[in-house]
Amino acid sequence: MNETKELRSGIYNKGEITLDEIIKSVKNNPKIKNVGSIHVFTGIVRESSKEGKQVKSMKIDSFDDMANITIDDICESLKKKNGIIDVKIVHFKGDFSLSDDLVYVVVGSAHREEGFDAIKNAVDLYKKKIAVWKREDFIDGTSKWIH
Amino acid sequence: MLVEVLYFAEFKDITKKDTEKFDLSSKNLKELIDLLIKKYDPMLELLLDKKNESLSNNISVIVNNKPIHGQDVLSIFLNEGDKIALLLPVSGG
Numbered sequence: 001m002n003e004t005k006e007l008r009s010g011i012y013n014k015g016e017i018t019l020d021e022i023i024k025s026v027k028n029n030p031k032i033k034n035v036g037s038i039h040v041f042t043g044i045v046r047e048s049s050k051e052g053k054q055v056k057s058m059k060i061d062s063f064d065d066m067a068n069i070t071i072d073d074i075c076e077s078l079k080k081k082n083g084i085i086d087v088k089i090v091h092f093k094g095d096f097s098l099s100d101d102l103v104y105v106v107v108g109s110a111h112r113e114e115g116f117d118a119i120k121n122a123v124d125l126y127k128k129k130i131a132v133w134k135r136e137d138f139i140d141g142t143s144k145w146i147h
Numbered sequence: 148m149l150v151e152v153l154y155f156a157e158f159k160d161i162t163k164k165d166t167e168k169f170d171l172s173s174k175n176l177k178e179l180i181d182l183l184i185k186k187y188d189p190m191l192e193l194l195l196d197k198k199n200e201s202l203s204n205n206i207s208v209i210v211n212n213k214p215i216h217g218q219d220v221l222s223i224f225l226n227e228g229d230k231i232a233l234l235l236p237v238s239g240g
Contacts, residue, residue, distance in 0.1 A: 043240045060240055061156050063232060065212050091239060102240030127239040133156035134238050145156050146238040147205070 007088065009075050010068040011132070014060075014094035019104050022088050026108045029086045035108040039115040041123055043103040045096050049136050049144070056139045058096045063131035067091070070130045078107070078122055083114035089126055102134075148174055150225050152183070153232040161189050176208065177221040179231065194233065207234040 007017070007025035019042065026038055045058045075087040086108040096102060105122045109115030126132075137143045148171050154162050171178050180202070184191045196203050201221065208215040208223075209232040215223055225231065 045240075058240075061159060063153070063155050063209075063234065066209065066232075069212070127237075129237065130239055131155070131234060131237055132239045133235070134240050135156070135160075145160075145235070147236040 007090075009071050009087070009089045011062045011064045011071070011091050011093055014092045014096060014100070016092070017090055019101070019106075022090060022104055022106045026086045026088060026106050029108060031085050032108070034110055035085045036110050037108075037112045037115045039105075039107040039109065039112075039119045041103075041105040041119050042101055043123075045098050045100050045102060047098055049138070050146075053136070054139045055098065055136050057098070057137045058100075058102070059135040059137065060091075060093045060096065060102060061133050061135070062091070062093045064093075066131040071126065074122060074125045074129065078118050081114065081118060083110040084118050085109060087118065087122060089122060091126065091130065091132055093132070148172070148225075148227045150179065150227070150229045150231055152179070153230055155232065156235060157193060158190070158233065161187050171225065174224050174226075175221070176223050176225060176231070179225065180221065183233075193235065205235055208232075209234060 007022055047055055049055055071089045075089060078084055078087045088106045091103045105119055107115050107118045109118060133145055135143055135145045149168050150171060151166055151168050153166050154164055169179055169182050180194055194203060194206060208220050210229055
């Protein structure tokens with residue numbers, strides 16, 4: 001028997017939880033036998049900004065209470081879709097170096113098509129809706145909060 | 148009447164604080180905005196529109212974890228102990 005506890009989606013400190021733990025939590029879902037595919041999205045720190053400036057590091061700030069409510073809403077709304085068994089969104093906050101993991105989205109779906117759609121929807125929604133902000137710190141010493 | 152302001156992103160950088168308490172006499176949001184701008188110059192550009200007449204369209208007002216909607220948001224009344232957050236558009240990672 002798998003003893004991994006159900007893991008809540010939401011805001012966590014950097015590195016507080018691993019992708020493996022999230023996948024294990026999805027595999028521990030009581031409805032796991034209905035799942036035929038597990039889809040994973042990992043957002044990481046990119047070296048260049050959208051404007052092409054060279055990024056040195058990144059800071060993520062969050063309004064945890066509001067962000068956690070919205071993340072739960074996104075997960076619950078996606079789980080109501082046909083064939084979606086489980087959705088987990090974990091967003092980290094804190095100070096990050098290049099290539100560090102910022103966010104994980106894990107979807108367990110009956111079939112791959114629903115899973116691909118759900119993971120795209122989940123990413124589109126969290127980027128637009130959750131109370132999280134990122135600041136790019138550039139190698140020239142300047143910084144910019146992204147909106 | 149004391150209220151608490153929660154700072155995020157640029158606001159945290161400007162104030163170097165996570166939260167701050169303000170003593171209001173008129174009990175409305177406009178007084179709080181005026182106090183913030185008076186204390187922290189860079190907040191003027193972030194909080195108000197170009198004519199400095201109303202709250203910027205970029206700002207979302209949250210009171211006690213609930214979004215406040217409506218055109219005349221500056222006139223909303225606040226209560227003792229309210230927690231107010233002024234949020235700029237989000238940018239998830």
